[in-house]
Amino acid sequence: MSGPAYHDGGDGNGRGDGDDTPRVPFQREQRGPQGEPAQRGPLGDPARLPAGEPHSAPAPSSASALPHYDHATLKSLLGAWALSACSSDESLAVEVHLTDCASCAEEALRLRDAVGLLHQEESLDLDPLLRARVLEGCLGRRPARIPVPEWAGPYDAEAARLDALLRDLGDGYWSTPVEMRWFDEVPVSRQFTVGQVIAHLTAVDSLVARTIGLPGPSAGGPVPFADAPGGSGGSGGLTARARFWRARGDAELPIEPGQRTEAHWSGQKHLPGATLRSLWREQSHHLVRTVSFAGSGASEIDVDYGPFALPLHDAFLDRAFECWLHAGDIADAVDYPYEPPAPRHLNRMIDLAARLLPSALADRRRSGLAEPPSQLLPAGAPGRSLRLEIEGDGGGNWYLPLDSPGAAASPEGEVAHVAMDGQEFCQLAAGHLQPEHAAAGKVGDRTAIYDVLYAAASLSRL
Incomplete structure (x- = not known):
């Protein structure tokens, strides 16, 4: 058995130089009231000193001076000992017992490793989406008389x-x-x-x-x-x-x-x-x-x-x-x-940016900042299309017309394909990324692809 709860200095099988002494897990380090490591007794238990007395190594305690606990009682204390919830006498009695009882020592090691898994560091900050989930649950039980659109x-x-x-x-x-x-x-x-x-x-x-x-x-x-x-x-x-x-x-x-x-x-x-x-x-x-x-x-x-x-x-x-x-x-x-926002809200924001891209591309063409279309098409006519694939939460697929904002976009007219993460696309549309530096998969007409990426960045403003 291995783990942070003990140090194995022997032959790799839990024995030291062939010695059959049971492995004894170390008690977790405890700290004093000011954060300093607590002084430890001879068997790993923090030394308990009366208030006001100087810290010095106490005399070794005699096992015979401990209260008598039978094996069943000591075994029942192993869980509390692993959690550092025993009294001083109980901790000392358990640790003395662990030097003599191999089965209890192994059980103590397993419990100590389990305690380590229970103490994961977690943020004390509330989940930012907690309010939305609570409101959704409340409205699910009792819909609002006048709901928010x-x-x-x-x-x-x-x-x-x-x-x-x-x-x-x-x-x-x-x-x-x-x-x-x-x-x-x-x-x-x-x-x-x-x-x-x-x-x-x-x-x-x-x-x-x-x-x-x-x-x-x-x-x-x-x-x-x-x-x-x-x-x-x-x-x-x-x-x-x-x-x-x-x-x-x-x-x-x-x-x-x-x-x-x-x-x-x-x-x-x-x-x-x-x-x-x-x-x-x-x-x-x-x-x-x-x-x-x-x-x-x-x-x-x-x-x-x-x-x-x-x-x-x-x-x-x-x-x-x-x-x-x-x-x-x-x-x-x-x-x-x-x-980031909830996925369903993020999807609506991405959808807005995608719907604005054809007009933004047309504005750039009128200003001479993008390549002119290969042909001018009447509204509703099928033409060249770019497939915008947004991955991750809130993603989806959008087909954008390349020849005029009113043209019909479809998979049949696809000449280019851009794949991006949803948050990456939002950062691009916010002007936080330069188009040529955006992490995107690009296949097809390179000119059309970069025209659309620059059109996305042009959506940004103060």
Whole structure:
């Protein structure tokens, strides 16, 4: 038998130089109150000294002075001894017995090895997905009267995870520098504080908020849904409410996300970090609550980002993606473990990026940054396709048209195949990776492959 519980200095069969003395396992090292190794007695038991007395080697204890225990009692104490749960007299009696009883010594070794397996180091941090699992279990037993739309679920979960991270870090980290990266034909990297990252999320989230009629985070809080002009629910009332609030004072802020962020930084630079977190979190709660009451028709309302627009359901996925990535940026800055989203949420984020790739590729072609298509096809016509295979949790297969965004993509038209890990693809779409450095399997038309990889990186922004 081998293992960390004993040292075999003999012939490899547990005997020392042919001696038949039973093997005696060592007691685990115990430490004193200040962390120093405890002084050990003659048989491996830590010496018990009265408080205040100097540490010195005690006189050897006599086995005859020990309380008498029969074999059955001593054998029953082996489990407690292996766990260091015996009293001093019991430990000493067991260890003296182990020098005379080979069967008990072997049993003690097996128990000590088993105890070593039970004491694995585990993190005391809660599982980041615990909240999602608890809510899923609760809603499975009692569905919500007004459930959160499925397309808003990823944002709800990622905002909650980021909020838990900020609460765990506390108020001492708001000025910690965080590296934020994106891709603008060349890699761009800038450092901001944790507070600025949260203010950036607040600024871009407010573009979604203004679309559904919520005031900005500094406007004193949203009015009740029924008080907004145009109705007491439904997408019609939501649209009228949005027009109302656009006319009430949000128009002075830029629409383009980068410029809007700069405006938020300028207007909120005096606010402490805890207030920035509170403004962002309150706004995220109002976003989820409002779309939950709005009805299914609200998902198609367009959110204006300035240079582009997204339907509301895609805008929520975009915000979930940003929330996760910037939470990861913060976690990297403070050396904090941070897990990826739940697979079903990650799949929705990857699907959004894949659906945006044909338009991003067309934009690059119009700017002269990508090779022109081999032919122009009308909408719905079959053409060349690239198969994007995403591996791992949340993965799948997507066929992307290469000749025009409206062309039909299919396996029959496949001329190129790219295989990537899901998180690697998300890092590429976030601009955290250069396209030529992305770990991807590539087969087929190399020009089309690199055009698509660069189009994926061009999806990133501040």
